[in-house]
Amino acid sequence: MLTREEERYLVKKLGRRPNLLETDMIDAEWSEHCSYKSSRKYIRLLPSNGKRVIVGPGYDAGVLDLGDNHVLTVHIESHNHPSAVEPHGGAATGVGGVIRDIISMGTRPIALLNALRFSALDEDNAASKSKWLFKNVVKGIADYGNCIGIPTVGGDIEFDNSFKDYCLVDVAAIGLGKRDEIISNHADEGDLIILAGNPTGKDGIRGASFASKLLDEEDRSAVQIPDPFLEKLLIEATIEAVKSNCISAIKDLGGGGLSCCLSELSHLVRKGFEIELSSVHTKVTGLSPNEIMISESQERMIYIINKQKLSTFTKIFDKYGITYSIIGKVHGQDNLSILFHGNAIADISCNLMVNAPLNNRKSKRPEYLKTIKKKIGLEKISDYNKILLRMLSNPNIGNKNWVYQQYDHEVGLRTIIKPGSNASVIKINDNKFVSMKLDGNSKHCYLDPYYGTMGCLSEACRNVICTGAEPIGILDHLQFGSPENPEIFSTFKDSIDAIIDFCNHMKIPVVGGKVSFYNETTNSPIKPSPVIGTIGLIKERSHITTNIPVIGDTLFMLGQTYEELGGSEYFDSYVHTKHGKVPKVDLEIDKKNDLSVLRIIQKGLADCVHDCSKGGIGTALAELAISSKLGLNVDLKKIPNNCSRHDYLLFSESQSRFIIGTREPEKVKKTLSSKNCTFSEIGKINVSNILNLNYSGKKIINLSIGDLIYSYNRINQIMDGN
Amino acid sequence: MKVGIVVFPGSNCDRDVYHVLNEVLGISSQYVWHTDTSIDNYDALILPGGFSYGDRLRAGVIAAQSPILEEIKKKAEKGLPILGICNGFQILVEAGLLPGALVKNTSLQFSCKWLKIEVLNVNTPFTNLFKLNDQINIPIAHGEGRYVVDKDQLKHLYKNNQIVFKYKDGNPNGSTEMIAAICNEDGNVMGLMPHPERATESILIPNETNSNARLIFLSLENFLSNLVRN
Numbered sequence: 001m002l003t004r005e006e007e008r009y010l011v012k013k014l015g016r017r018p019n020l021l022e023t024d025m026i027d028a029e030w031s032e033h034c035s036y037k038s039s040r041k042y043i044r045l046l047p048s049n050g051k052r053v054i055v056g057p058g059y060d061a062g063v064l065d066l067g068d069n070h071v072l073t074v075h076i077e078s079h080n081h082p083s084a085v086e087p088h089g090g091a092a093t094g095v096g097g098v099i100r101d102i103i104s105m106g107t108r109p110i111a112l113l114n115a116l117r118f119s120a121l122d123e124d125n126a127a128s129k130s131k132w133l134f135k136n137v138v139k140g141i142a143d144y145g146n147c148i149g150i151p152t153v154g155g156d157i158e159f160d161n162s163f164k165d166y167c168l169v170d171v172a173a174i175g176l177g178k179r180d181e182i183i184s185n186h187a188d189e190g191d192l193i194i195l196a197g198n199p200t201g202k203d204g205i206r207g208a209s210f211a212s213k214l215l216d217e218e219d220r221s222a223v224q225i226p227d228p229f230l231e232k233l234l235i236e237a238t239i240e241a242v243k244s245n246c247i248s249a250i251k252d253l254g255g256g257g258l259s260c261c262l263s264e265l266s267h268l269v270r271k272g273f274e275i276e277l278s279s280v281h282t283k284v285t286g287l288s289p290n291e292i293m294i295s296e297s298q299e300r301m302i303y304i305i306n307k308q309k310l311s312t313f314t315k316i317f318d319k320y321g322i323t324y325s326i327i328g329k330v331h332g333q334d335n336l337s338i339l340f341h342g343n344a345i346a347d348i349s350c351n352l353m354v355n356a357p358l359n360n361r362k363s364k365r366p367e368y369l370k371t372i373k374k375k376i377g378l379e380k381i382s383d384y385n386k387i388l389l390r391m392l393s394n395p396n397i398g399n400k401n402w403v404y405q406q407y408d409h410e411v412g413l414r415t416i417i418k419p420g421s422n423a424s425v426i427k428i429n430d431n432k433f434v435s436m437k438l439d440g441n442s443k444h445c446y447l448d449p450y451y452g453t454m455g456c457l458s459e460a461c462r463n464v465i466c467t468g469a470e471p472i473g474i475l476d477h478l479q480f481g482s483p484e485n486p487e488i489f490s491t492f493k494d495s496i497d498a499i500i501d502f503c504n505h506m507k508i509p510v511v512g513g514k515v516s517f518y519n520e521t522t523n524s525p526i527k528p529s530p531v532i533g534t535i536g537l538i539k540e541r542s543h544i545t546t547n548i549p550v551i552g553d554t555l556f557m558l559g560q561t562y563e564e565l566g567g568s569e570y571f572d573s574y575v576h577t578k579h580g581k582v583p584k585v586d587l588e589i590d591k592k593n594d595l596s597v598l599r600i601i602q603k604g605l606a607d608c609v610h611d612c613s614k615g616g617i618g619t620a621l622a623e624l625a626i627s628s629k630l631g632l633n634v635d636l637k638k639i640p641n642n643c644s645r646h647d648y649l650l651f652s653e654s655q656s657r658f659i660i661g662t663r664e665p666e667k668v669k670k671t672l673s674s675k676n677c678t679f680s681e682i683g684k685i686n687v688s689n690i691l692n693l694n695y696s697g698k699k700i701i702n703l704s705i706g707d708l709i710y711s712y713n714r715i716n717q718i719m720d721g722n
Numbered sequence: 723m724k725v726g727i728v729v730f731p732g733s734n735c736d737r738d739v740y741h742v743l744n745e746v747l748g749i750s751s752q753y754v755w756h757t758d759t760s761i762d763n764y765d766a767l768i769l770p771g772g773f774s775y776g777d778r779l780r781a782g783v784i785a786a787q788s789p790i791l792e793e794i795k796k797k798a799e800k801g802l803p804i805l806g807i808c809n810g811f812q813i814l815v816e817a818g819l820l821p822g823a824l825v826k827n828t829s830l831q832f833s834c835k836w837l838k839i840e841v842l843n844v845n846t847p848f849t850n851l852f853k854l855n856d857q858i859n860i861p862i863a864h865g866e867g868r869y870v871v872d873k874d875q876l877k878h879l880y881k882n883n884q885i886v887f888k889y890k891d892g893n894p895n896g897s898t899e900m901i902a903a904i905c906n907e908d909g910n911v912m913g914l915m916p917h918p919e920r921a922t923e924s925i926l927i928p929n930e931t932n933s934n935a936r937l938i939f940l941s942l943e944n945f946l947s948n949l950v951r952n
Contacts (some may be wrong), residue, residue: 142832146863147773149734229732229776319755320731408834408863410920411771413738418928427925541925548929720829 002027009357014348021338021346024290026353028256029263032517035356038483039515042496050509052472054182060101060251061175062511063182064473066537070428071182073175074535075101076438076475077254078516082223083140083169087133091140091169092226093298098173099150100252100301103235106242107177110412111426112145114155115438115477115531117168121159121395121718130159133167135719140226141171142406147228148235152407153415154424156438159395160572162446162527168519170477170531172438176428181242185249187269187304187330193262196317196324197234197300198227200258200292201283214482214520230299233320238301240316246309253300259293261302263336263353269304272335272350275328276342289340304330361483363490372447372566373579381647384693384700387574388618389707391651393714394573397615399626402715421627422466422547422611425538433538435469438531441614443567444653446527448582449494452567453530457502458585458655459613460534465594466609466658468543468601469536473511474503476532481525483517491528492517499530505587506594511535545601547610548627549661553685555624555634556668559593559657560678561617561641563648569615570651583655589678590656596675597658603671605664612657618650618701620659622691622708629705631688637696638682646700650693661685723946725751726764728794728810730785734772735807735919742919747936749943756790765946766803766847767794769810771863771917781824781866782812791817803847803942804911808864811903811913820904820913821879822871828896832865836928838890839902839916843883846909847945851937858887859927860916860935862894867915869897869904882907887914914938 002010002023010026011017018026032038048056054071055063061075079094095112102109116137119130145152150173203225241247251265258280266273277289283297305313317324331337336353338346381387392398404419416433417425423437439460445452461471476499481488492515503510519526538544549555565571566580600606608628612620617639625632636649643649662668665681672679691708693701725743729736736753743751751768754761761767775784785791791813798804798819806814814820827833839860841852871879876898879885887903895915903914921927921935 139831146832146834146865147732147734147776149772227776229773229778232732232734232773232776405835406832408832410834410861410863410917410926411734411738413741413920413923413926416925 002030006030006357013352019346021290021293022348024294025259025346025348028259028294029353030356031256034256034260036515037356038359038361038517040358042493043513043515045496045500046510047500047503048510053509053511057510057512060104062473063105064511064535065179066428066432069179070432071107071177071179072434072535073102073105073107073177074172074473074475075512076170076172076477076514076533077101078168078170078477078479078514080168080516080519083137084166086223087136087167088140089223089226091137092144092228093224094169094171095141095144096226096228096231096298097254098171099148099231102173102175103238104250104252105175105177106181106183106250107175108239109150109173109235110176110414111174112150112152113172113436113438114141114152115170115440116155116157117163117442117529118159119161119164129165131719137167137169138403138406144226144228146408148232149411151409151411151415153409153426154419154437156440156531157400157403158440158442160442160527162442162524164523166519166521166526168479168529172475172533174434174436183242183247183250185268187249187271188306189271189330189332191248191304191306191330192310192326193273193275193328193330194303194305194324195280195300195327196303196322198230198297199281199283199323200287200295201297202291202295203297205291205295214518224296224298227299233322234299234301237317237320237322241313244312244316246312247303247305249304251302253302255296257294257296263350265302266336266350267354271330272333273328274331274337275339277338277340279325279327281323281325289338289345361489362486363493364486365490366487374581376577376579378575384646384650385703387647388622388701388703389711390574391569391615391619392622392708393711394569395715395718396569397619398714399712400715402719416544417467417546423463425467425544431540433544435464435467435536435538436533437463438533439463440529440531441567442527442529443572444582445530447567447578449491449528450498451582451584452528453495453498454502454585455583455655456530456532457499458590459611460532461506461594462611462658464534464536465597466545466547466611467536467538468545469538470598471508471534471536473535474508474532476510476513476530478513479516479519479526479529479531481518481520488525495528495530502587506591542604543601545606545609547608547624549608549624549630549685551630551685551687553607553661553663554665554681555683555685556660556662556679557639557657557682558597558660558672558677558679560654561639561643561649561652561657562654563643564652564654565648568651568653570647583653585655592675593656593658593677596672596677597660600660600668600671605662605667606660607663608661610659612659613653616651616653621693624659625691625705626708626712628685631686631690631692632683633686633692634683635696636693636700638680640678640680646695723750723765724763725749726754726761726767727751728754728756728767728769728790730756730774730788732772732774732776733770733809735770735917736772738919739768739770742922743939746922747939749939756788758790761793761797766942767797769806769813771808771810774809774813782809782816785813786816795819798911801908801910803945805848806913807917808915811915812866814911814913819911820906821875822869822904824866825868825870826866827868833894834861834863835894836861837894839887840890842888843886843905846886846905846912848912848938848941849886851941851944856934857890858935859931860918860921862916864915868895869901871898879904886912
């Protein structure tokens with residue numbers, strides 16, 4: 001609902017009172033979800049220029065130049081409120097929405113990733129709802145993505161009780177196209193406006209407004225209904241029409257339906273539209289003009305075409321059996337005039353619609369941050385084996401195969417590094433590969449919004465670097481509670497600052513993103529939950545690197561381990577404390593370590609590279625044993641560290657650390673020394689089937705790979721009961 | 723020699739099969755849109771995977787009613803090699819070109835993973851380059867891939883040597899007798915659930931192990947070139 005100030009502003013700008021339809025249109029477009037009225041001032045500050053950026057963050061997908069006339073389009077969206085109410089449909093339509101952003105650029109979607117957040121899966125009452133949400137969100141994503149034939153190649157999943165009775169469902173999509181075929185989005189007077197796809201119905205009415213307040217009632221009619229089959233036809237028809245050169249502009253219909261789509265498109269092409277709503281094909285008869293304008297029925301697209309190209313267009317859409325209607329035409333002015341059976345029923349300037357009055361949100365450093373103790377007293381540990389197995393069985397750390405097997409991650413013949421590794425790698429052509437990862441850490445961000453967010457950036461870049469890729473773009477998805485709460489708004493601003501500082505230092509542009517506020521239920525707001533996506537480019541096939549070591553590899557640890565366990569999985573799930581120091585990012589060191597690893601990979605010295613973050617060195621080493629089914633012999637004392645205890649050394653989540661496996665230890669040493677890196681040789685890979693971690697000879701951890709794998713697969717046991 | 727790739731609305735492995743045939747293996751192929759009436763110009767047909775008609779009602783059942791299937795049936799009777807992969811297998815079963823049925827996996831979940839299958843019949847146009855009991859690394863990706871057949875038909879399948887591939891090391895979907903692929907009595911029509919097109923380029927195979935799944939397509943090429951020679 002519009003606030004009183006917004007109403008006053010609107011009346012002043014219009015010079016009259018808006019009618020009901022105009023009020024509904026403005027209400028959808030000026031919702032937080034569509035207008036970014038609280039965040040716009042801040043996201044404008046994000047660094048978004050770079051030599052590869054063709055189109056930066058905006059309405060639809062960002063576009064990156066890969067060279068050789070190839071462009072990559074990337075976008076991220078969330079569907080949190082709908083998924084919390086109806087997980088299958090909410091998650092599925094989230095996938096559909098982000099795919100349409102990719103085809104709106106005239107590019108073919110080639111991969112999907114997702115970041116999911118749920119409450120803990122432990123065996124208590126709250127867990128059954130969390131399991132229900134988890135199971136159905138995954139099924140919703142699978143049912144949609146699998147059907148349209150776009151591989152879901154990776155993601156990030158986190159469980160934390162701040163998501164109680166709620167969930168976050170973020171979906172990112174990558175598209176591939178030719179630079180000279182990107183839709184330029186222009187329009188001339190007299191061009192036709194065509195609405196194609198799903199008939200408009202009563203589903204998803206006021207969805208954008210629903211997502212712009214906290215979730216206090218389960219309004220199912222605000223959740224849309226997915227039809228992946230129709231989406232698949234829309235993809236094929238759109239690509240065919242783009243190749244036939246018959247489209248001037250495209251835009252998908254998402255939050256705010258036809259109303260937001262038309263006003264944003266009109267603003268984009270800098271022309272006005274005249275729309276006859278009775279021409280819109282509908283699911284049922286008797287829909288009111290208001291319902292037609294703000295319905296969020298899925299799988300709909302708007303195309304602007306030159307009259308002369310109409311027959312080419314209709315031939316393609318008829319071939320695929322897609323319903324379409326010509327709903328209006330482009331005119332010279334800047335306004336959106338809406339007719340119904342020939343009668344003018346709304347007339348608003350697009351400029352006014354897309355430029356909601358911005359809010360000046362107050363911010364205040366959260367009180368709770370003042371109470372966090374940097375140090376805690378902890379008893380001595382006697383059995384490290386037990387702790388490591390507990391850590392591996394923590395769903396935040398363990399194997400997510402239960403999820404990834406439900407996604408078709410192979411279709412398209414591009415998936416080189418499959419889901420579940422550091423980052424996923426997809427093939428562009430025989431000499432060009434793209435690596436991508438989504439990362440987030442709400443536990444770190446809660447205790448330290450600035451360094452927590454920077455840690456997500458550091459980790460996402462590190463994961464992509466582990467595969468041999470140079471980061472070329474960042475996606476940011478900023479998810480918080482209500483911006484009207486000054487303490488929450490302050491955490492949002494800290495996140496923004498971290499992204500600006502990181503991206504400026506690393507010279508990686510932000511190419512797309514999204515802000516999602518009001519992620520709260522009547523219980524409480526979520527922890528600050530930015531999700532960061534990093535896109536990396538691999539320039540040679542031989543640079544592709546996995547996290548699977550081979551027999552005889554010498555292991556190196558790069559980077560210093562500090563006593564940074566605040567928000568770590570160890571402190572959170574084992575020690576059960578919300579205190580401690582959150583890992584900081586030293587940008588100089590972070591960059592130096594990243595570049596050194598890339599150098600080692602490009603020289604062909606690395607058999608495997610593994611990121612060391614969530615769960616610390618202990619779980620990272622266990623993962624090497626699990627991925628290779630080989631034994632490890634490591635002397636923990638050799639790891640560069642300032643830790644006073646073995647458990648801190650094993651489970652600290654300090655940033656900027658890598659584990660490198662190599663058959664060329666001398667050359668690796670030389671490379672790292674020449675860059676003045678902090679590193680050491682820590683052990684070797686062997687055929688023993690045993691993970692053996694000692695501290696200068698004293699046994700700390702000694703576990704068989706079978707035991708590690710059993711614990712690591714606990715999500716399967718929780719979800720399938722076996 | 724020309725292979726036709728039959729595309730229905732919702733097919734989604736058509737471009738993958740096309741890429742592998744034309745660009746990787748050098749076997750000439752073309753798309754055949756489901757409304758095309760003439761399929762006389764093709765020496766073999768492949769029905770690729772996907773979700774034809776969104777798998778509504780039941781996987782493959784709507785595509786099986788499509789007019790092009792009548793043409794395909796006529797060609798099948800004349801001995802044209804016809805391969806159905808995944809959804810293509812489901813369509814062939816629904817159209818009655820192959821016996822049995824494909825129902826939901828016992829897990830009730832879609833399952834995408836790499837596994838091994840074993841060759842049991844090397845006398846088909848799709849397996850003539852294999853040796854008996856050869857093993858193949860190959861991925862599956864399906865929610866309705868559990869092959870079921872009654873006891874009498876099963877006996878018949880064994881008697882006529884119609885079981886072409888079986889899953890090795892575990893049953894991924896609950897299929898009767900771990901069946902992964904069957905053929906018709908004449909052997910010219912085969913349906914298989916795993917995706918050989920995804921296991922043809924070594925870069926896509928985990929650990930880059932050798933690809934012999936490509937022998938499925940190369941067997942077809944071999945069969946067709948022998949036809950020409952004789």
